[in-house]
Amino acid sequence: MADSIDVLATLKLVYTIYALAVISIIAYFGYRITQKGEVKPTKKIIFWLYVATLIFIGTGMHFLTYNVVPWVPMDLNRDHINAEKTFDITYRAHTIIPNETPMKVPCGKYVVFDAHSDDLTYGFGIFRQNNTMVAQMQVVPGSRNDLMWIFHKNGTYNVRSTEYSGPKGSQMILQDAIVVTGCKEDDVYAMKGGE
Amino acid sequence: MSFINRLIEGHEGGLKTETMTPMQKIAMRFVVIGLLYYGLAALEGMIMRVYEVKPLPFIDESHFFSIMTVHPMVGIFGSSYMIVFGAFLFLTPYLMNKPIYSLKLANLSWITIAGGTLIMWTAGFLFSYAPLYTLYWPLPADMSQFRAIGGIVYIVGVVGIMIGTFAYTYNIFKTIVYTPKGWEKQPSMALMKSALGITGLTNFFKRKQEAHLVPLPIAAISRGTIDVGLNAVVISTAGVLILIYLVGNGLFGMDLKDTWVDALLYKNIFWWGLDLVADGLVLVFVAGTWYLLAMLISGKDLFMQNIARAALFLEMVVSWTVWSHHLMSDQGQSNFLKVFSGEMVTAFELITQGIAVYITLVTLYRAKPLKMTNELKFLLGGILGFMLAVPAGIIQADLGMNRILHNTQWIIGNHVHVAILVGLTMTLYSAIYVLFPILTNGVKLYSQKLANIHFWLHLIGGIGMGAFMGMAGIDGMLRRTIYYNGEYNTYMILAGICGLMIFVAFLLFLYNIVMSIGIKGLIGVYQPAKINTNECLCEETKKEEA
Numbered sequence: 001m002a003d004s005i006d007v008l009a010t011l012k013l014v015y016t017i018y019a020l021a022v023i024s025i026i027a028y029f030g031y032r033i034t035q036k037g038e039v040k041p042t043k044k045i046i047f048w049l050y051v052a053t054l055i056f057i058g059t060g061m062h063f064l065t066y067n068v069v070p071w072v073p074m075d076l077n078r079d080h081i082n083a084e085k086t087f088d089i090t091y092r093a094h095t096i097i098p099n100e101t102p103m104k105v106p107c108g109k110y111v112v113f114d115a116h117s118d119d120l121t122y123g124f125g126i127f128r129q130n131n132t133m134v135a136q137m138q139v140v141p142g143s144r145n146d147l148m149w150i151f152h153k154n155g156t157y158n159v160r161s162t163e164y165s166g167p168k169g170s171q172m173i174l175q176d177a178i179v180v181t182g183c184k185e186d187d188v189y190a191m192k193g194g195e
Numbered sequence: 196m197s198f199i200n201r202l203i204e205g206h207e208g209g210l211k212t213e214t215m216t217p218m219q220k221i222a223m224r225f226v227v228i229g230l231l232y233y234g235l236a237a238l239e240g241m242i243m244r245v246y247e248v249k250p251l252p253f254i255d256e257s258h259f260f261s262i263m264t265v266h267p268m269v270g271i272f273g274s275s276y277m278i279v280f281g282a283f284l285f286l287t288p289y290l291m292n293k294p295i296y297s298l299k300l301a302n303l304s305w306i307t308i309a310g311g312t313l314i315m316w317t318a319g320f321l322f323s324y325a326p327l328y329t330l331y332w333p334l335p336a337d338m339s340q341f342r343a344i345g346g347i348v349y350i351v352g353v354v355g356i357m358i359g360t361f362a363y364t365y366n367i368f369k370t371i372v373y374t375p376k377g378w379e380k381q382p383s384m385a386l387m388k389s390a391l392g393i394t395g396l397t398n399f400f401k402r403k404q405e406a407h408l409v410p411l412p413i414a415a416i417s418r419g420t421i422d423v424g425l426n427a428v429v430i431s432t433a434g435v436l437i438l439i440y441l442v443g444n445g446l447f448g449m450d451l452k453d454t455w456v457d458a459l460l461y462k463n464i465f466w467w468g469l470d471l472v473a474d475g476l477v478l479v480f481v482a483g484t485w486y487l488l489a490m491l492i493s494g495k496d497l498f499m500q501n502i503a504r505a506a507l508f509l510e511m512v513v514s515w516t517v518w519s520h521h522l523m524s525d526q527g528q529s530n531f532l533k534v535f536s537g538e539m540v541t542a543f544e545l546i547t548q549g550i551a552v553y554i555t556l557v558t559l560y561r562a563k564p565l566k567m568t569n570e571l572k573f574l575l576g577g578i579l580g581f582m583l584a585v586p587a588g589i590i591q592a593d594l595g596m597n598r599i600l601h602n603t604q605w606i607i608g609n610h611v612h613v614a615i616l617v618g619l620t621m622t623l624y625s626a627i628y629v630l631f632p633i634l635t636n637g638v639k640l641y642s643q644k645l646a647n648i649h650f651w652l653h654l655i656g657g658i659g660m661g662a663f664m665g666m667a668g669i670d671g672m673l674r675r676t677i678y679y680n681g682e683y684n685t686y687m688i689l690a691g692i693c694g695l696m697i698f699v700a701f702l703l704f705l706y707n708i709v710m711s712i713g714i715k716g717l718i719g720v721y722q723p724a725k726i727n728t729n730e731c732l733c734e735e736t737k738k739e740e741a
Contacts, residue, residue: 032563047502119333128671135598
């Protein structure tokens with residue numbers, strides 16, 4: 001099952017290749033237009049093929065992630081999924097207050113992190129011990145803020161606010177707030193002291 | 196010639212301001228102040244880059260975030276708006292071949308935007324007011340973190356900027372449609388329809404096609420200016436709301452409840468307005484500027500003009516329906532809006548901007564061989580910037596990717612800074628290099644070598660900074676967050692070096708421009724013009740008739 005580390009590593013690779021390709025294309029184009037030579041007539045079919053490619057990439061990416069990234073169908077179909085456990089988390093005066101410390105998550109079961117803000121707009125982000133992000137959502141006052149998630153690896157995760165809520169909110173971190181147990185595999189970036 | 200003499204008088208005699216028309220002077224006033232504000236934004240950016248490596252002892256956290264609050268405002272309104280408005284207030288009458296509707300309104304625009312930006316900046320500098328440009332409700336009215344006076348000064352500054360923006364919008368449209376005194380009656384309605392793209396749209400359904408009354412760049416200016424005006428309405432409304440709370444609760448001790456305003460609805464409306472800038476006028480103005488630059492550089496008509504007009508219209512409509520990609524991590528936002536507006540409509544930006552890239556490049560290609568002038572190389576840099584930044588934006592506007600990228604450095608690095616610093620700013624530099632001889636009546640550039648160094652430092656610095664910030668984001672580094680334990684120092688040091696390259700590039704550019712024009716010329720720009728624009732146009736007409 002793919003997690004954020006896999007998806008982001010793929011993004012880094014694909015985007016780097018893309019960036020190097022377009023830099024090379026523009027550099028080559030810049031060189032070519034300064035050179036003498038025949039100007040070939042531009043066929044309209046090339047333009048329309050190019051537009052079709054843009055449409056294919058622009059919309060196709062979303063179909064790809066729907067089928068490859070596990071949390072997309074879960075997000076869109078969550079009304080039909082029953083959670084094994086729900087954690088209530090309150091945000092008040094730049095403090096994150098969970099109803100359980102740490103939040104113990106069973107492996108491979110759907111859980112919901114249900115956050116409420118009593119004052120400002122905050123964020124709820126789950127992070128590994130090496131600071132990489134597992135997932136996040138916004139926490140808007142007066143609004144529903146519930147993130148459904150499923151963990152497939154053991155680990156201890158930190159929670160921090162991912163949205164700016166003024167200078168007082170810059171260090172809203174709950175260390176070791178989520179502990180996942182019962183999996184066959186460990187999340188190597190989320191293990192505390194070789195646990 | 197001694198250094199001091201050249202600094203004062205300029206290169207080869209510098210700028211002779213007595214021969215400048217009022218419109219040349221007004222455009223120069225906008226551009227000079229826009230460049231100075233760009234320098235301020237770049238300096239603020241460098242302070243933040245250093246702070247992300249090691250917090251500076253003389254700047255506390257609250258002041259750091261106030262710098263972060265004013266940095267984009269100075270960059271967008273004080274710099275980009277000023278340079279773009281100045282160029283378009285000059286180009287609209289120039290391309291329509293008639294005088295500007297009101298010189299007074301044009302002067303009012305630069306004075307109020309420049310003054311408003313300064314006032315808004317002091318709210319951060321003096322009062323550490325730091326709700327960021329996003330102003331998520333109820334943060335801007337949070338009296339436990341900010342003083343009411345700071346917020347009020349901030350809003351007063353924004354009001355000044357918006358007054359100037361409304362004045363610009365009115366002036367542009369009036370200039371397109373009005374009939375100058377003594378002239379034959381202009382077809383106002385037909386001009387307006389052509390400018391907004393309605394003529395082009397109805398042509399699709401007609402056998403006998405109507406001619407476009409306004410040139411393509413005017414169509415781009417008009418459509419982007421619609422978004423400018425709508426955005427100003429949204430920002431002004433938010434400003435009034437925040438002001439009511441600041442004055443009521445902060446000054447008069449009232450008890451206005453934050454909950455009277457729905458935070459999610461507010462966020463939707465605010466982002467709808469902000470995206471008219473970020474995804475609307477920027478892309479429309481940039482595409483229009485590319486087309487104009489491509490035509491000027493190549494000396495040829497634009498390739499596929501009708502498609503270009505249609506794409507500009509489509510981009511304007513897209514900009515009205517695209518805002519929900521900013522709310523994909525808001526669980527309260529409906530899935531329909533997330534998928535339709537957030538994913539699908541946003542994907543259209545890849546198409547419209549892709550079309551602009553294609554048309555511009557083919558127009559240039561058809562004129563080869565071209566000389567690699569400053570305007571051409573900066574134009575190619577600008578195109579490259581958007582080729583990198585737009586796909587980065589499309590990637591994060593995906594339900595799967597947004598869940599793990601939202602509010603990370605990827606957003607602000609790969610997408611925002613590459614779009615603004617490489618895409619937009621290099622396009623603006625290209626426009627400045629094109630307009631420089633036109634606005635200054637042929638002043639020669641002091642040093643081509645400096646212009647070349649400026650280009651390479653800015654290009655490499657801009658792409659490099661975005662790339663290193665983006666890599667930090669992929670590794671989990673949040674934006675708007677200070678990491679005290681140096682968790683991302685490798686990336687941040689590299690991004691800082693690239694940021695320094697951009698800052699040095701700007702200083703070299705500024706030095707080159709000042710040495711070309713001379714201090715005397717710069718001061719002269721702000722003195723009243725001695726030539727009447729109408730008289731110039733009459734002279735031009737007489738020459739043409741002869």
